[in-house]
Amino acid sequence: MKRKVLLQLVVPLLSLCVLFLLLTMDPVRPSQPQKLLEISVLFRQSDASTWSVARQGMEQAALDLNAELRFLTPAGEDLAAEQRELLEREAESGTNAILLIPSDREALADTVEVITSAGTPVVTLETDMSDAGASVCIGADNVALGEVLGNAALNGAPEGSLVVLLDTAAGSTGVTDRMEAAQTVLEAAGRQVSRCRPMDGESLASALERTLTVMRPAAVVAFDAADLEQAAALLSEREDAPLLYGAGSTATVAAYLEQSTIVSIAAQNEFAAGYLAVSAAVQAAAGQESFQLDPLEFFLVRQENMYEPENQKLLFPVTR
Template sequence: MQTHKKIVWMLVPLLALGAYTTILLQSVQTESGKDKSIIIIMKSNDIRTEFWQTVRAGAKTAAKEFQAKADIRGPLQETDVHEQIGLVEQAIAEKPQAIVLAPADDDLLVPVAEKVRQAGIKLIVIDSPLDGNPGDGFIASNNLDAGRKAGRALASMTKGRPAVAILSDKGSSPTATDRENGIREALAADQPAAVVGTRYAANQEELAYQATKQLLADHPEINGMICLNETATLGAAKAIKELNKSASVKLVGFGASIYEIKLLEEGVLHATLVQKPFNIGYLGVKAAVELIDGKKANPRDNIDSTVVTKENMYDPENQKLLFPFVER
């Protein structure tokens, strides 16, 4: 009987230690982030869209690193603003601790973004700003500086005498506005520079193609075009190639899709501004985790872009930008 009592008394501290260890492990698990729930809502979740799939890869990498539960969603088309609003409404109902949002419209998403804050959910905005900055933090490419780089690149290609047309998505886009302002600022430094005007293609390659053909017909003096997104770049390249003007019209675009890389190799696209979408996704989730942990996020994180040309596209650093590993 005495032996049994000794065994029982020996087990008591062991059981207490086990209970303490369990509590400690639960505490460590909580601090490590396994209970952190984040919903990421992109402009597009289309697997064919290189930019957003790379944003997705960055977000997934950060979620794994910080041991957060991340659910990534988005409409098929970037232009489907109302579907994105519905996705945000659904996310609010699910009550995650944070939402990372790439708004498809800087104005129409504001009311639902304010609902996120009212629900006590942390909000990080990525890629494009919202009117009034309702988020807890904003992470995006430095589009004004990217525009300056595009303008300077074209000025150097046209030997300081550019006659330029700008092809944009829509006039109300803050991203496009910043890029165009940067382009005009850079070109203004070259006194002989002339900007023929800006045309809008509504994020449609066919409209960009038609607009380019019309511009080149109406303004034969054009020796350079700057396109502010991938669809505009592809549409303009198609027209320039069809008209056999690749040598006389220098084309500068934005993006790093496989189609743009091919155009670089062919010499139809003379330079492209490559963003760092992986960084945007990664830093968006990282900022969300910091907010959940009670830390402050930077009000604004600007990410640089890189000018890639046919001559430097095979440099090791540029190869990483052009061919990031993306898990689909």
């Protein structure tokens, strides 16, 4: 009898509890996939292989932040003209944001200003274009990096000797800023400076070979990874090779550093640069018009310290 009464009391009470819970819960709705943000990434040269680690960082950020990347590379010789066309096309297509590695900030300034004014945010990597309306630039302090490379070359070039600077930038970029800063340091310290610039249709390797035939430099300095790789490939085969310094931290550069073909490099975390660039583009697409980020740290790495823990992270990044 008691059991029967207990059941008569408990069952209705449990039913009321269940009904109360159902009334307080939101009705179940079918989940819909969140729309991906579209980010267009414009490289500054047709061969983007030296950006491979940065690209891995970009792809990881896209995965973490629900974005879809479209990678675009210029194919012809007039890089600035092609980048202008790509910028205009991507803005017209309705991309949410553009991540630009500029080939010439002066040639692209008007286009960047027009598309950002029309509502398509632009984030730059390596070269600052905030004056033209870009939201932010991700990269190291190029002047400081150039000064560090200039001071490094002083150690291998006696006073009065010649230092050759590899000058392949088609226009005004962060790479140009590095070169000009290094030249200022070298000339102030009593070194002669000559710029090695390829002629029309000439490769950097051919231009450097020609320069070495005419001149006897004590040192050569490269200011981006692509130039550093090409210079190292050429100098590794010469018995009378000058000392080589440069910027960049690709696997190829690390191999030449280990072989002593390269004396020292200024290296930054390329994976982090790519990740931060996409993260900034996502923020810009969300409506954050402009914001400030500190320049990325860079470090001078030599053969004797390349396997220290912090430098290993720069040269041999572990990606997910």
